[in-house]
Amino acid sequence: MVELNYYLGLSSILFAIGVIGVLVRRNAIIIFMSIELMFNSINLSLISFSSFLGDVTGQILVFFIIAVAAAEAAIGLAIIIALFRNKGTVNIDEINILKW
Amino acid sequence: MQNLELIFFIAFAIIAIYSAIMMVTRRNPISSALFLILNFFAVSGVYLLLKAQFIAIIQVLVYMGAIMVLFLFVIMLLNLHDENKLSESITYRKITAVLLSILLMGLLFVTFFFGFMGKKSEIHETAGTIGKAEFLGKELFLKYAFPVEIAGLLLLAAVVGAVVLAKKKFE
Amino acid sequence: MITLAELVNAVPLLIIAIAAILTLLITTFFKKSTDVVFAVTIISLFAAIFFYFGDLEKDALIFTESLRINMVSIMFSVIALTAVFISVLSAKSYIEKEEINFGEYYSLSLFATLGMLVMIHSANLIVLFIGLELMSICFFVLTGFLRKRVKSNEGALKYFLLGAFMTGFLLFGISLIYGTSGTLDFIKMLQNQSLVKQPLFLIGVALFSIGFFFKMGIFPFHMWVPDVYEGAPTSVTGLMSTAGKIAAVGTLAPFIVNTNVTSLKVIFSVLAVLTMLFGNVIALSQVNIKRLLAFSSIASAGYILVGITAMNEFSVKGVAFYLFAYTFMQLGAFILVSVIEKPSDSSNDYKGVNLDDYKGLASKNPSLAVLLTIFLFSLGGIPPFAGFWGKYYLFYAAIKSELVWLSVIAILLSIISIYYYLKIIVYMWFSKESGNEVEIVVPPFASIALYIAAGLTILFGLFPNLFFVMFKTVLK
Numbered sequence: 001m002v003e004l005n006y007y008l009g010l011s012s013i014l015f016a017i018g019v020i021g022v023l024v025r026r027n028a029i030i031i032f033m034s035i036e037l038m039f040n041s042i043n044l045s046l047i048s049f050s051s052f053l054g055d056v057t058g059q060i061l062v063f064f065i066i067a068v069a070a071a072e073a074a075i076g077l078a079i080i081i082a083l084f085r086n087k088g089t090v091n092i093d094e095i096n097i098l099k100w
Numbered sequence: 101m102q103n104l105e106l107i108f109f110i111a112f113a114i115i116a117i118y119s120a121i122m123m124v125t126r127r128n129p130i131s132s133a134l135f136l137i138l139n140f141f142a143v144s145g146v147y148l149l150l151k152a153q154f155i156a157i158i159q160v161l162v163y164m165g166a167i168m169v170l171f172l173f174v175i176m177l178l179n180l181h182d183e184n185k186l187s188e189s190i191t192y193r194k195i196t197a198v199l200l201s202i203l204l205m206g207l208l209f210v211t212f213f214f215g216f217m218g219k220k221s222e223i224h225e226t227a228g229t230i231g232k233a234e235f236l237g238k239e240l241f242l243k244y245a246f247p248v249e250i251a252g253l254l255l256l257a258a259v260v261g262a263v264v265l266a267k268k269k270f271e
Numbered sequence: 272m273i274t275l276a277e278l279v280n281a282v283p284l285l286i287i288a289i290a291a292i293l294t295l296l297i298t299t300f301f302k303k304s305t306d307v308v309f310a311v312t313i314i315s316l317f318a319a320i321f322f323y324f325g326d327l328e329k330d331a332l333i334f335t336e337s338l339r340i341n342m343v344s345i346m347f348s349v350i351a352l353t354a355v356f357i358s359v360l361s362a363k364s365y366i367e368k369e370e371i372n373f374g375e376y377y378s379l380s381l382f383a384t385l386g387m388l389v390m391i392h393s394a395n396l397i398v399l400f401i402g403l404e405l406m407s408i409c410f411f412v413l414t415g416f417l418r419k420r421v422k423s424n425e426g427a428l429k430y431f432l433l434g435a436f437m438t439g440f441l442l443f444g445i446s447l448i449y450g451t452s453g454t455l456d457f458i459k460m461l462q463n464q465s466l467v468k469q470p471l472f473l474i475g476v477a478l479f480s481i482g483f484f485f486k487m488g489i490f491p492f493h494m495w496v497p498d499v500y501e502g503a504p505t506s507v508t509g510l511m512s513t514a515g516k517i518a519a520v521g522t523l524a525p526f527i528v529n530t531n532v533t534s535l536k537v538i539f540s541v542l543a544v545l546t547m548l549f550g551n552v553i554a555l556s557q558v559n560i561k562r563l564l565a566f567s568s569i570a571s572a573g574y575i576l577v578g579i580t581a582m583n584e585f586s587v588k589g590v591a592f593y594l595f596a597y598t599f600m601q602l603g604a605f606i607l608v609s610v611i612e613k614p615s616d617s618s619n620d621y622k623g624v625n626l627d628d629y630k631g632l633a634s635k636n637p638s639l640a641v642l643l644t645i646f647l648f649s650l651g652g653i654p655p656f657a658g659f660w661g662k663y664y665l666f667y668a669a670i671k672s673e674l675v676w677l678s679v680i681a682i683l684l685s686i687i688s689i690y691y692y693l694k695i696i697v698y699m700w701f702s703k704e705s706g707n708e709v710e711i712v713v714p715p716f717a718s719i720a721l722y723i724a725a726g727l728t729i730l731f732g733l734f735p736n737l738f739f740v741m742f743k744t745v746l747k
Contacts, residue, residue, distance in 0.1 A: 002109045004220040007150065008212035008450075010113045014120050014143075015443065016205030021124035022436055023197035029129050029175060031432055033136050036167070037120055038439035042446050043155075044143055045212070049450040051150040051231070054224025056239050057455050058446075059231065061397050062155055063240065065442065066162050067251045068404045071258035072435055073167045075408055077174045078265035079415050079431050083424040084178050092432075095425050215471050216450065245273070246334035247401050250389055253288060254405045257382040260295065261412030264375050265427075 007048035014041035028083075028090040032076050039069050109149055116142035129175045137168050151223060152231040277333040280340050283319040283348070284388050290315030291381035298374025308374040309363050312381060316356040323349050332394055336456065339394040346591050346742050347391045347521030354514040354598040355384045357720050361606040362506035364714030368614045369504060371416055380510065383409035387518035396445050396455040399522060403441075406518060407434055407486075410511055414503040422620055426502020433495045434485070441482025447475030457526060467532050476530065477538065486519035487572045490546040500565035505612055505621070508561060509605030512568045513598045516575075524579050524590050531582045539580040540677050546573030547684040554691050560608055561624050563691060564601070567650060570688060571597055577674075577681050578665035585668035592738055593661035596731060600649040600658050603724035607643050610717050629695060630702040636711050640699045642725050647692040649728050652685050657728045660735035 014037060021034025043062045050058030080090055087095070116139050123135040140163045147156035229235055240248060278285065294308045301307070323345055331340045359380055366372045386405030393399035411434065415427030445455070451472040452460050466472045485492040500508045527535070550570030557563035571593075578589045611632075613623035633640035649656035662685060666678040713721075731738055 001221060002106055002149070003218075005213045005216040005218075006109065006113075007146070008216055009209055010116065010146070012208035012212040013117055013205065014139075015439070016201060016208055017117070017120040017124055018439070019204060020198060020201040022432075023201055024194055025124065027129060027180070028428060028432065029171065029178075029180070030124075030132050032435070033132055033171065034124060035432070035435045035439060036163075037123065037136065037139065038436075039442065040140060040143055040163070042439065042442045043159075044146060045443075045446045046449065047147055047150050047152045047155060049446065051152060051223050051227040052220040053450075053453050054226040054230065055453060056230045056236065057397070058449055059152055059155055059236060060239060060244055061400070061445070061449070061455065063158070063236075064247060064251055064397060064401055066158060067255065068401070070162060070167055071255055071404070071408055072431075073170055074258050074262040075265070075411050076431050076435065077170060078262040079411065079424065079427045081174065081178070081266045082415060082418050083421075083428055086419065086421045086424055090178065090180065092428075095428070211447075211471065211474060243335050244337070244397065246337040247398050250385075250398070250401045250405060253291070253382065253385065254401060254408065256292075256295075257379065257405060257412075258408055260375055261379060261408060264373070264379075264412060265415050265418060 004048060004052045008045055011041045011045035011048070014038075014044065026091050026093050028080050028092055029077075031092070032073075032080075036069060036073070039065060105149060109146065112142045112145040112149070115139075116146070129180055130172065133168060133171050133175060136171075137164050140164050140168070150231075151227040154231060154233045154236050273334065280331055280333050281338065282322045282325075283352075284338075284385065284392075286315050286319045286322065287381055287385045287388060291378055291385060294374055294378040294381060298378065305372050305374050305377075308377050309359075312359055312377040313356070315381070316352055316359065316384070320349060320352045320356065323352070332458075336394055336458075337398045338389070338392040339457075340392060342742070343525050343587055343591075344392045344521070347517060347594075348388050349742075350591065350595050350598060351387045351391065351514050351517040351521065352384065353595075354517060354602060355380065355387075355510065357598070357602050357606075357724055358506065358510040358514065360723075361509070361602075361609065361717040361720035364717050365504070365506040365609045365612075368612075369417060371418075371504070376413070376416060379409045379413055383413070383510075384514070387514060390518050391521045393522065394457055396448070396457075400442070400445065403482075403486075403522075404438070406515065407438070410507075410515060413507040413510070414499060416507065417504050420620075422502045423504065424502075426499045429502070430495055430499040437482050437485035437492065440478050444475045444478030444480070444482065447471060448479060451475060461529050467530055473532060473534060476527075476532075476535065480523060480527065480535075483519045483523040484542070487516055487523075487575070488546075488569045489572055489576060490542055490549055490569075493546065493549065493569050493572075496569055497562045497565040500568070501559060501561045501621075505561065505605060505609035505624075508565075509602050509609070512564070512605065513602050516568070516572065517594050517598065520575055520579075520590060520594060524587055527579055528582050528586045536580055536582060536674075539576060540674060543573050543576035543580055543677065544680055546570070546576060547681060548573075551684050551687045551691075554688070557691070558626050559624055560626055560629070560695070561621070563626070563695075564604055564608070567688065567691070568601060570684070571601070571650075574662060574665055574681060574685070577677055578668050580677065581668040581672040581674060583668060583672050585664070585671055588739070589661075589664035589668040591742075592664045592735070595738060596649065596657035596661035596728070599724040599728045599731075600646045600656070603646040603721060603728065604643065604650065606717055606721055606724065607639060607646070610639070610713055610721075611711060626695060626698055629698045632699040636713070639711065639713065642721055643699065644696050645725050645728055647696055649732065651689040651692040653689070654732075655729070656732040657730075657735070658732075660732065664735075 018034045018038035046058040119135045119139040123132045126132045144156040144159040383406050386402045389402030411431045414430050417423035488496040550566045554566035578586050649658035652659050652662045669678045
């Protein structure tokens with residue numbers, strides 16, 4: 001039988017891979033994809049809590065997270081396009097005030 | 101039957117972790133995006149194991165069908181070159197970042213895996229019914245009608261914002 | 272089912288939502304209608320503030336326990352609406368000057384305002400998350416609103432990537448809170464006394480707070496503040512640094528103060544000290560006034576965290592008063608920066624935002640110099656102005672919770688801050704003008720906003736009790 005903590009373990013591994021992606025990659029689009037991976041892992045943990053608790057709120061929150069992820073994707077890609085038009089790059093090393 | 105669930109879980113978990121690692125390490129953004137789609141697919145398989153059928157479908161439709169298509173579209177529109185090889189651009193900062201992240205991964209894993217160990221061993225018996233579209237829809241449009249309305253406005257604001265930012269000529 | 276009584280309680284939110292859509296429609300169907308849109312925006316914001324002082328129930332859960340209308344949430348909503356009101360009033364001339372005079376600017380500001388109100392009133396974490404995202408998404412777009420200026424694009428990208436990254440941590444916290452408590456409802460959470468003893472729940476609350484610390488600009492999560500504040504159009508910077516912060520604090524503070532956990536107190540006080548130290552020390556060496564005000568706003572977030580850390584009955588009041596005072600002085604300073612800023616040309620940078628541009632301002636335009644002096648003295652916490660009382664109430668709350676050491680550090684660091692505020696004042700009054708300068712024209716709406724801000728800074732400095740009277744007698 002697969003217990004709750006196995007699902008949560010998988011979710012935490014995916015979350016951490018997403019964090020590594022954000023910190024290591026320099027391409028804004030791939031950083032953004034890593035953030036989507038983080039959201040996805042959170043959805044996984046929320047749904048596993050929801051199923052094991054027999055409570056629906058977790059799944060409702062996942063709905064909203066998916067809606068927000070869609071909205072953020074539209075905005076984020078629009079920002080990336082606007083920057084690319086002015087600057088010709090999406091590499092965050094070549095962006096002056098974007099050092100972190 | 102129980103073994104079958106475990107086998108499926110392990111299979112989906114391995115695909116998910118493998119595709120996540122591949123997504124983070126690929127030089128070409130398009131292959132990254134395709135691996136991310138594979139990852140979403142594997143995770144939606146895990147949702148089915150958790151008896152959240154409707155969310156699993158939504159995951160396929162919205163994440164893989166809409167969001168990732170948008171990503172692929174933008175990557176192709178911008179016609180990006182491959183990044184430098186990761187091994188060519190290793191700096192101390194990156195090594196620290198990776199080490200810190202691995203530490204974080206360890207901490208999160210310990211918190212989640214051992215923190216919840218032995219607390220719940222079986223999926224709640226009502227999980228099958230609450231994962232269905234019928235039940236979720238009732239909850240969503242009766243109890244959570246207000247956040248749904250706000251989510252609608254959020255999507256409207258996002259559409260307007262995206263047009264403002266990305267349209268070529270704007271007046 | 273939604274009843275009429277519920278709708279009456281939510282009138283301010285409805286006004287803002289309708290105005291946001293209405294402004295969009297007007298912009299779409301009528302060309303060159305930005306003056307109408309501006310009027311609609313101002314009227315709707317004013318009406319929303321007006322209705323908050325009207326006939327609302329003082330303790331109600333509405334829309335199937337989605338929104339919580341009570342004293343605290345009404346207080347923070349009114350403060351946030353005031354900030355948006357003053358900011359939008361002054362924005363008109365600025366966006367005309369920068370040639371981004373589109374109706375969408377007002378519409379997105381209104382959507383952001385709606386997000387703030389939803390967030391402040393939220394009774395469960397789902398509604399909170401949606402409100403937070405509505406606000407953030409509008410801010411991302413507004414930051415990049417100067418689409419042709421690279422700095423604005425870069426600021427938007429940085430804000431967006433870090434914002435989404437931190438939302439991940441916030442959601443992770445929410446998921447832990449949900450897993451340990453089995454609910455997303457604030458009231459059910461606070462009723463369950465055994466929860467705060469569970470370490471996993473506390474880790475969840477800490478991660479949840481990180482998401483808000485990012486929005487406030489608390490120390491390890493502050494790195495976006497100076498760059499985004501510098502890159503965003505100045506009117507948007509004013510909006511983000513006041514209204515955005517009010518919404519984040521107004522949501523987080525009541526929740527954290529009610530949990531009242533010792534282990535969180537330790538973490539929060541350390542973060543508060545680091546934030547104040549960092550903000551004030553780095554601000555000393557800034558030459559760009561937008562960056563300087565950004566670091567001073569980081570320091571202000573540190574003072575607010577001192578008040579939250581106290582976690583007693585004085586905290587929320589102190590935080591609210593400080594935010595109220597902070598709105599006028601910070602917003603006033605940013606409006607002045609936006610007035611003095613030179614019109615856009617083809618260059619990729621903002622012009623006229625360096626400290627050198629403020630040399631000899633007193634001889635060119637004495638009234639502006641007097642106003643900026645008032646705002647800066649107030650920010651520095653010098654007695655006759657509202658900023659002094661804001662800090663007083665915050666540190667008083669901390670002393671009441673036996674955090675005397677924290678108050679002492681806060682007071683010492685806020686004395687350091689007087690140095691860099693004085694530096695600007697000396698530049699304005701005692702330095703010679705540098706080169707040939709054009710005369711500064713103060714547009715009518717911006718000057719109304721400036722005088723409102725300055726007047727209220729002085730009024731609430733002389734009569735600080737007025738604030739508490741306002742929210743006691745009128746609301747109760």
